Amino acid sequence: MSFDATYQDQKFSAVGSRPVRPDGVDKVTGRARYGADFNMPGQLVARVLRSPHAHARIVRIDTSRAEDLQGVKAVITAADLPDLSEGDQSLYDTLDNCLARTKVFYDGHAVAAVAAIDAKTARTALKRIEVEYEVLPHVVDVDEAIKADAPVLHETIFTEGIEPKPETPSNVANRSEFGHGDVDAGFAEADSIVERSYLTEQTHQGYIEPHACVASFNADDTAELWVCTQGHFVYRQKCANLLGLDVSKLRVTSSEIGGGFGGKTHVWTEPVALALSRKAGRPVKLVMSREEVFRASGPTSATSIDVKIGARGDGTITAATATLRYSCGPYADIWAELGAMTSFACYDLENVKTVGYEVLVNRPKTAAYRAPSAPMAAFAVESSMDELAHKIGMDPVAFRIKNAASEGTRSSYGPVYGPIGIGPTLEAAQSHPHMHSPLETNQGRGMACGFWFNFGGQTCTDLNVNEDGTVTLAVGTVDVGGSRASLSLVAAEELGIPYENVKTVVADTATLGYNDMTDGSRGTFSSSMATISAARNAITVMCERAALTWDIPVEDVVWEDGHAKAVGVKHGNLAPLSIQEIAAVSGKNGGPIAGHSELVADGAGVSFATHICDVEVDPETGATKILRYTVIQDAGKAVHPDYVEGQYQGGAAQGIGWALNEEYVYGADGRLQNPGFLDYRIPVCSDLPMIDTQILEIPNPNHPYGVRGVGETSIVPPLAAIANAVSKAVGVRMSHIPMSPPRILAALGGETEG
Amino acid sequence: MVAVTLWGGLVPFADNQKTIDVEASDIRELFQKLSEQYPGLRRHFKSDVAVVIDGVVYRDNWSKELTEDNEVFLIRRIAGG
C-alpha cells in the first residue's frame, strides 16, 4: 500500500519531548541481555585460531590432535565451509575472511576454530592444531602498497577504472573519479592556491561490547542465532548464503547491542559459530576477546590524501582537486570511492575533480565506521580550506559561507542538490557565542563542516492495539541508541494517546518482515515513517469499528486526540469513543486491531554539520586538551531531543579520539602492536569537557514530520575542526592524524630548527 | 525520455557513454531498458546501484516515477555505519 511521506507542518504534543526510554530500567539494573548474556542448554564454547603472520600461504593444517582431545566436539577449517558464492565476489571475500582458504592476509586472520565443553579445553585444543605457513613479504602502509615493488596480495587483481587495463596485478583494486568543469583552467584563474598532503591512521569503532553469538544448528536443518548486530535480517541473509541454508530456516534474534557504529553490519565469527554447531550437533557460544576485536573485526581505512584548492582574492573558489588513497584490507570495497564522493560535497564549485584509489594492504578487512570514509576526506579538505582562508585574509566561516552548496548546486559527486542545510549551520556557527569567547596562550580555535548521506531502506512495523487500549509496536530496526523511545513518541503522537501507553520492542527475523540494518543514520528516520504509516492504518481500522458501533457511514468518522469522533450535526449526540472503548469490544466486532506497514523509506536526503573547537596544547609534552566543543547540526525534526543530542555528542567524542590519539600501530613484522584499550587510547571521561549541541530543525520534505537522519554526520567535522584548532595553537599546520603528543612535539621541534 | 548520467565505474559497461537517453516511466523500467541495451550493466543493477533523482537518493524504491525534467544520476550504493 502506498504511503504519502510528504512533510506536513503541524504542532506536536508528544514528539519533541524527553521521556524516559522504555528499555531504560532493564539497562540500569543489569537485566538487559547483550550478545554474551545468553546461554543455551548443552552449549559448547568456541575459540578461533588466528594467523600470527601478516601474509602467508597456508601449506598444511592438521587438526587431528585437537580432535582427539577429550571434551572437543568439533574442529573446523575452511574445508567445512564450502564455497557457495557462485561468482559473488563480496560473498566470497566474506567467506575467506571468516576462515582463510588458501592464504592468510593479516595478523589475526582466522584459520581454524574449535568447539569444546569449556573454555580451558577449547584453548588447549587450539594449541594442538598444527598449521604450516609459508611466510610471504607483507605490506601494511597505504603508500607503500601502491609502489611497483610492493608485495601483491592477490595475483588476480588488476586495477579497474584505468585505461588501458594494466597487465600486471597490483594492490590498487580500483580507481574512481568524480567532478565536473576544467580544473586546470580554474587554477589558472586563482589568485591564491594551497596544496598539501595529509595522512590519517587506521582507527576502530571501539564499541565496548565484543562480538558475541550463540548458534544452534538443529537436527532438522533449521538453525537459530542469538547475536549482537546492527542488522539481524542482513546477518540472516549472509549466514544463510554462506552455510547453504534457506533464509526461512534460520531465525536470528538480535540481542541488545553494546555499540556498533558500522562494525556490526558485517558478519565476522557468526558463520563460524553456525558451522561449528552444525558439525558438533550442539549449540555453540562464540565471544571475541578484545584483542580479537582489534585484530580481526573491521577497522576503518588508513588514508593518504593530496588536496589542492585555488581561490580568487574575493574568496571565490575557482578550482579544487583531491587524490585519495584509502586502504581496504585484503578485500576491495567502496571506501576510496566514498571518500572521493564526499570530499567537496559541502561546496558549490565550478571546477572540481576527485580521484580515489582503493588499496589492498595486509591489515584486517575494512568495515564501515560512522559516515565511512567521510571524516578523513573532510580532514584534508577542511584543513586546506582553513589554510586558504588564512592565505587570502578571510575569516574561515565567511569563506565557507561564500562557497557553500545550496539548493540547485551541482554537487562534486554528480547530482544537483535539493534543499540542504549547510548554510544555516554555518550561519549559526558564525553567531554562536563559542566563536567570540577569548583565547589565551597556547590555545587555538578551529571550525569545520561535514556532510553525510542518510538512507531510508526496507522497513516493517507491526502496531497492535491491545484490548485495554494500550499499544505494542514491533519494529525490525535494531535500537542502537534509544530509538525505541522516539518510536513510542511517534506512535503516541499519531494515535493521540499517552507515551506511557506505547511499548516498543525489536522483533526477530521470524516474527517480522525484512528490515534493513541500522546504519546510514536510518534507524529513527525510516522506522518512524513506518510507524506513522502503521498507526494511520490502525486508525483506519478503529474508525471503521466506531462507524460499525454507531451504525453511521465511515466517512463521517474522524480520529482526534485518541478518540473516534462522529462529525456532522446529525451525529451531535454521539459521544466520542476512546481507543480503550473501541479496543475493549474489538473481539466482538471484527477481531484484534492492528496496523502494519511494510515500506521502503527513501528520499532521506543529506545531513550537514558545523563544529567549533577550542584546544590548549602543552608545548612541553605535546598533549592537547579540549577546552570547549560545540556541535551544530540539522536534525529536520528532533523526535526525542535527548537522543539527538546524544548522537551529536557521541560522534564528536569519537572524532576527538580519532584526531588526538587513536591509531593502529604495526611493527616491522606486520603485527598489530596495540590490540587493547590501554594502548589504543579512546577518550575517557577526564579527557573531555561538556559538549554543547545546537539542534537546527529545517524540515526534510520527504518525511511526514520532517525528520532527518542524524547519527553519522557528527563524526565528520571533528578531525578537521581539531586539526585547525591545534594548528592555530602551535603555529604549525598539522597534516597527520592522530595529532598525538610525539607528532605535535615533532612539529614544534621542526619549527624551532627552522 | 529521461537523460541518465552514470558514475564513472559504470561507464565502461555502457560503451563508454556517460549520459544516456532512456524511455522509462519509473526506476524499474529504467534498469530494464538499460540492461537490454547494455547487458554488462545488469549485475550492477542487482545490488550495487542507487538512483539520485533531483538530488534525492533512492536506494530501494524501484517504483519511484521518473519524468522528463528529472535529473537522474546513477551512483554507487553507499554503505553507512
Place this chain on the structure above:
Amino acid sequence: MGSIAVSTTINGDNVEFLCQADETLLDVLRDRLGLTGAKEGCGTGDCGACSTIMDDRVVCSCLILGAEAEGRSIETIEGMANGHVLHPLQTKFLEHAALQCGVCTPGFLMAAKALLDTNPDPTEEEIRFWLAGNLCRCTGYDKIVRAVQDAAREMREGLS
C-alpha cells in the same frame, strides 16, 4: 581438576560456589551465578565494564580471582536498586539519557555509587577523574556527568 570452594556475600546474600583457580570474579558472576550485569569489555582491566564493589572499593572484577571473593562483601549492579525502588543514580541516568547502548552503564553506576558513598559533593573534575576508568563509546560522557551531579545533589538534599 581441583575446584576451590568459596563462601562470600553478594548483594547482602550468603553465596557459595566452586571455581577453578584461574577463574576471575567476572567469570564466576556471569557464568556460574547468572549475574550477567557486569560485562566483559576487555578482560584486562582497561574498560571498567566489569566494575563491581568489593568491601566498599570499586574494582574491575576481571582483575579479581573468583577465589579472592572468600569472606568478602561484593555488590553488583543487580543489587543496586532496593527491590523496585531504583537508586537515585539509576533514576538520574534514565532522566538525563546518560546511556545509549547501555553496555557500559552497569560499570558506570557501580563506580559512581562508590564515588558518592565516599564523596557526596564531588566537583565536575572529581567526577570525571573518578570515572576515567570506565569507558563509554556512545555518549561522550556529557550526560553521564550531569546525571551523577544531579544524583549527588538529590542524595545530599535527601539527607538534610
